[in-house]
Amino acid sequence: MDKLKNKLHNRLHKAWPPLLLIVALVGLWHWAVVTTQTVIFPTPQQVLDGTMELARDGTLWQHIGASLKRVAAGFILATLVAVPVGLWMGRVGAVYNTLNPLFQILRPISPIAWIPLAILWFGVGDVSPVFLIFLSAVFPIIVQTANGVHTIEKRYLDAAANFGVSRRKMFRQVVVPAVLPDIVVGMRISLGVAWLVVVAAEMIVRSSGLGFMIIDARNAGNRYDLVIAAMVIIGIIGLLLDVGMRRLEGLNSVRWRYGR
Amino acid sequence: MDAKIVIDDIRKGFTRKGETLQVIAGLSLNVKDGEFVAIVGPSGCGKSTLMKMISGFALPDSGAVRIDGVEVRGPGPQGIVISQHGSVFPWLTVRENLMFGLNRGTPAEKRALADHYAEMVGLKGFENAYPRELSGGMLKRVEIARALVVKPQILYMDEPFSALDALMNLRIRNELLRILQEERHTVILITHDVEEALYLADRIVVLSQRPTRIQRTFQVTQPHPRRLSNAQLQQMKDEILSELGLDLDLDASADVVEQRQA
Numbered sequence: 092m093d094k095l096k097n098k099l100h101n102r103l104h105k106a107w108p109p110l111l112l113i114v115a116l117v118g119l120w121h122w123a124v125v126t127t128q129t130v131i132f133p134t135p136q137q138v139l140d141g142t143m144e145l146a147r148d149g150t151l152w153q154h155i156g157a158s159l160k161r162v163a164a165g166f167i168l169a170t171l172v173a174v175p176v177g178l179w180m181g182r183v184g185a186v187y188n189t190l191n192p193l194f195q196i197l198r199p200i201s202p203i204a205w206i207p208l209a210i211l212w213f214g215v216g217d218v219s220p221v222f223l224i225f226l227s228a229v230f231p232i233i234v235q236t237a238n239g240v241h242t243i244e245k246r247y248l249d250a251a252a253n254f255g256v257s258r259r260k261m262f263r264q265v266v267v268p269a270v271l272p273d274i275v276v277g278m279r280i281s282l283g284v285a286w287l288v289v290v291a292a293e294m295i296v297r298s299s300g301l302g303f304m305i306i307d308a309r310n311a312g313n314r315y316d317l318v319i320a321a322m323v324i325i326g327i328i329g330l331l332l333d334v335g336m337r338r339l340e341g342l343n344s345v346r347w348r349y350g351r
Numbered sequence: 352m353d354a355k356i357v358i359d360d361i362r363k364g365f366t367r368k369g370e371t372l373q374v375i376a377g378l379s380l381n382v383k384d385g386e387f388v389a390i391v392g393p394s395g396c397g398k399s400t401l402m403k404m405i406s407g408f409a410l411p412d413s414g415a416v417r418i419d420g421v422e423v424r425g426p427g428p429q430g431i432v433i434s435q436h437g438s439v440f441p442w443l444t445v446r447e448n449l450m451f452g453l454n455r456g457t458p459a460e461k462r463a464l465a466d467h468y469a470e471m472v473g474l475k476g477f478e479n480a481y482p483r484e485l486s487g488g489m490l491k492r493v494e495i496a497r498a499l500v501v502k503p504q505i506l507y508m509d510e511p512f513s514a515l516d517a518l519m520n521l522r523i524r525n526e527l528l529r530i531l532q533e534e535r536h537t538v539i540l541i542t543h544d545v546e547e548a549l550y551l552a553d554r555i556v557v558l559s560q561r562p563t564r565i566q567r568t569f570q571v572t573q574p575h576p577r578r579l580s581n582a583q584l585q586q587m588k589d590e591i592l593s594e595l596g597l598d599l600d601l602d603a604s605a606d607v608v609e610q611r612q613a
Contacts, residue, residue: 249408250438254452254501255428264451268442347441347483 133316138323141316150304155324157299158289161217165224166278166285172225173232173281174274180233181240182266191237194230202227202288206295220292220300227288228281232274239273240266272340272348279336286329301325355537356382356505361404361414363397374400375411376562387531387538389548392558393595398541399509401563405539406432406507418505428452430505431498435513439482439493445469446478448493452501468496471530488519495527499534508540512547524550528575545591549584550577557594567594 117135124134133141145151180187202223209219243266251265293302301321308317340349363375374397382388392398403409405416407426416423418430426432431452439448449465456464469478472492482490491512498506512520524547531538542548548555552571559566569587571577577584 246434246436246438247440249426249432250440251451252408253406253426253428253432254454255426256452256454260454264443264447265440268440271442343481344442347481 131313131315133319137316138319141314142320142324145317145320151324154299154301154304154321155328157303158293158301159328161220161292161300162224162282162285162289165221165289166228166282168221169225169228169281169285170232170278173229173277174236177233177236177274177277178240178266178270180237181270187237194233198230198234203291206292209292210295215296217296220289220296223292224285224288228285231280231284232277235273235277235280236270239270239277242273243269268344272345275336275339275345278339279333282332282336283329286325286332290325354381355384355386355418356380356405356539357417357420358382358405359415359417361411361416363400363404363409363411373562375404376564377414378564379414380556380565382537382539385535385537387540387551387553389540389542389552389555390558391542391545391548391555391591391595392563393560394543396558396561397563398543398558401558402432402507402509402539402541406430408432428454428501429503430507431501431503432507432509433494433498433511434508435510437490437494437514439490439497441482444479444481445474445485445493448482449497449500452497464500468500471499471533472496472526487515488523491515491519491523492526495523495530499530499536502534503536505537505539508538508542510542511540513542513544520547525576527551532575545588545595546579548591549579549588555587555591557591 121135124132142151145154176190180190205223205226206219209222213219213222247265247269251261256264289300290302290305293300294306296303301324304321305318308314308321339345358378358380360377360379361375362373362377364371364373366372378401380388390398390401400409404411405423407416407423407430410424440451443451446462446465446469449468450461453461453464466475466478469475472495474489474492474496477485477489482493485493494511512523515523528551538551540548540552549571555569555571556565557567557569558564569591571584571587573581573584579585579588
């Protein structure tokens with residue numbers, strides 16, 4: 092009981108300084124808007140009011156839902172493609188040598204640079220953002236997975252070879268579990284990038300998503316309160332996604348890699 | 352001809368920058384079925400290279416290793432390696448680790464067998480634990496049990512206990528002897544710990560500096576459990592240390608059964 096109390100106390104203790112910093116920044120923001128008497132930049136209170144207004148009429152949830160759905164689709168597709176490809180590249184040298192140079196060239200191209208091609212191929216509907224998110228998420232997972240296979244400690248592979256197990260068992264009980272922590276790390280990086288890209292991708296979509304909300308709020312009468320509201324929401328959701336992915340790292344099947 | 356393992360004039364060298372470094376230079380050794388042979392040698396003399404060739408993880412440049420008359424061409428479950436750093440899979444539980452090498456039988460049979468060996472090495476109650484939850488000594492027991500459960504004919508032990516603290520080292524030695532009395536395995540132990548060799552082995556083979564040959568062989572006839580304070584064992588220890596280049600003032604004793612190798 093005391094231990095739990097201590098833990099809670101510790102957490103509270105750690106949460107203080109960042110909270111204080113955020114409160115101070117919001118205060119500074121409010122003070123700056125009031126003293127400069129700007130008409131276009133909103134106060135924190137106005138941002139909150141704008142957010143509540145959108146929350147009440149439901150459009151806020153529509154935008155959040157649309158963004159999350161696109162990220163989920165692109166991210167899941169990327170994972171489904173990247174994990175097998177990464178494992179294959181990791182296990183077979185010829186495949187690695189063939190695919191890796193191509194991926195190394197494609198990887199540094201920002202997904203934003205693909206926007207014109209995405210519009211050309213998929214139009215401005217839902218497919219384009221999903222395609223761009225897929226592009227941004229697929230490479231980190233491939234690279235991490237292949238690298239994970241390469242860094243499996245030889246003593247484990249030797250032990251498996253010593254017991255003379257089938258290829259199937261070798262793969263399922265040695266290679267995949269050994270690489271799983273790397274896959275999880277790749278997925279966490281990918282999801283972060285995907286969430287970054289969704290906003291940019293949605294700026295080209297006609298009618299929904301947090302990215303669209305930003306562009307639309309500016310175009311429809313300089314509603315900078317809604318621009319900032321969308322930005323804050325993007326930040327908070329991004330944080331939650333990362334926290335969720337970190338939870339995955341606590342699973343028993345991958346915890347062995349991240350220390351005791 | 353009751354030799355289980357025949358090492359027939361094996362040689363191994365490594366080529367670097369066009370120069371060949373001869374590591375093992377014509378080494379022959381016969382190991383009887385059920386015999387416990389310890390191999391000691393100065394560090395860097397190629398003990399581990401030798402073990403890799405005996406266990407099939409490396410092939411000799413010339414010569415051959417034969418088990419029951421069949422040439423060894425790769426690793427296999429007839430001989431399991433237990434190494435210094437251990438290779439218990441950290442992503443599997445103790446029970447899953449013990450079941451890993453079992454390729455035949457129903458899941459229930461595998462499980463029963465795994466639990467039997469877990470109990471034998473004193474890990475009853477830890478079947479569902481993950482390796483990260485275990486101490487170094489317990490991990491070593493898991494590794495020994497995982498090897499025993501597949502009923503190998505031979506155990507290859509490459510400095511298996513050197514990462515353990517001194518007390519655990521002694522404890523595990525005794526457990527190994529107890530297990531070996533229950534299930535008679537042929538054992539090849541590589542170690543730099545002369546006392547460990549004297550405590551466990553039926554025969555101790557001392558290797559020379561590179562290029563490695565057998566320098567001398569000692570037969571240890573004392574029954575178990577042995578006391579290392581025993582005069583004969585003390586004498587033998589001094590002689591082995593002297594063979595390893597640690598010269599102590601001593602006079603050879605006739606009580607020690609020894610054979611000079613050509």
